[in-house]
Amino acid sequence: MASSVEPARTGTRLVPPGGSVPWVAMYHSVGDCSDDPYRITVTPERLGLQLEWLRRRGLRGVSVSDLLAARARGEGRDLVGLTFDDGYADFVTTALPLLHRRRFGATLFVLPGRLGGENAWDPLGPRKPLLTADGVRRAAAEGVEIGSHGLTHVDLTGVDDVVLKAETDGSRALLEELTGIRARGFCYPYGMVDARAVAAVREAGYSYACAIDPGPLTGPHALPRVHVGQRDTSWRLHLKHGLHRLRRRPTGSR
Numbered sequence: 001m002a003s004s005v006e007p008a009r010t011g012t013r014l015v016p017p018g019g020s021v022p023w024v025a026m027y028h029s030v031g032d033c034s035d036d037p038y039r040i041t042v043t044p045e046r047l048g049l050q051l052e053w054l055r056r057r058g059l060r061g062v063s064v065s066d067l068l069a070a071r072a073r074g075e076g077r078d079l080v081g082l083t084f085d086d087g088y089a090d091f092v093t094t095a096l097p098l099l100h101r102r103r104f105g106a107t108l109f110v111l112p113g114r115l116g117g118e119n120a121w122d123p124l125g126p127r128k129p130l131l132t133a134d135g136v137r138r139a140a141a142e143g144v145e146i147g148s149h150g151l152t153h154v155d156l157t158g159v160d161d162v163v164l165k166a167e168t169d170g171s172r173a174l175l176e177e178l179t180g181i182r183a184r185g186f187c188y189p190y191g192m193v194d195a196r197a198v199a200a201v202r203e204a205g206y207s208y209a210c211a212i213d214p215g216p217l218t219g220p221h222a223l224p225r226v227h228v229g230q231r232d233t234s235w236r237l238h239l240k241h242g243l244h245r246l247r248r249r250p251t252g253s254r
Contacts, residue, residue, distance in 0.1 A: 024081035061104035061144035109187035113151035147185030
């Protein structure tokens with residue numbers, strides 16, 4: 001799963017003429033989903049079936065950096081970006097073996113200000129443990145791309161300049177100190193993004209950033225993603241994949 005490919009630089013077109021916008025899937029936790037008010041959890045069995053769905057269709061899961069690098073070369077139509085938000089501890093224990101089994105890559109967006117903590121930003125719970133520093137280093141050592149999800153999981157569109165810099169530039173510095181690897185990707189907490197947040201992420205030196213549905217801001221620093229959850233069986237994945245290709249217009253850099 002280790003990546004040796006340079007990602008697309010800012011200013012590089014993401015979509016070749018006549019091509020489609022890259023498909024990036026958004027996951028969170030992998031485990032017991034019996035108590036899951038925010039629908040952020042998939043069971044290991046469901047994740048395995050979803051990964052098999054990709055493989056049967058000749059698609060391969062990779063990190064976002066690898067996906068963008070391939071697209072910049074005019075390649076990678078068979079690649080799907082796999083992202084896991086929040087840095088839950090179950091990524092290493094449960095998701096990673098399933099990815100390794102299929103030789104898939106992924107990007108893990110973590111919160112360096114909450115390492116070893118829990119998802120306190122979800123008022124309805126349930127409480128889930130987050131990776132420790134050792135867990136993040138283990139994921140990086142096993143070839144997973146580590147990106148920032150901000151420092152503490154706050155909505156960047158509603159913070160002052162000091163907090164915005166800490167959540168973007170500060171979190172990147174902490175991740176790079178932790179892993180010894182450049183943090184190229186950022187993920188907006190809650191998917192909330194505006195032009196000011198995009199500018200802060202770009203100025204912090206990230207090569208790309210993931211949102212959910214960024215609307216007119218779509219570009220390398222506001223990449224759209226598709227949520228994948230427990231209810232997404234094969235026919236729902238087929239529908240989501242098709243709708244994504246129809247709805248997303250080809251975009252260049254912003």
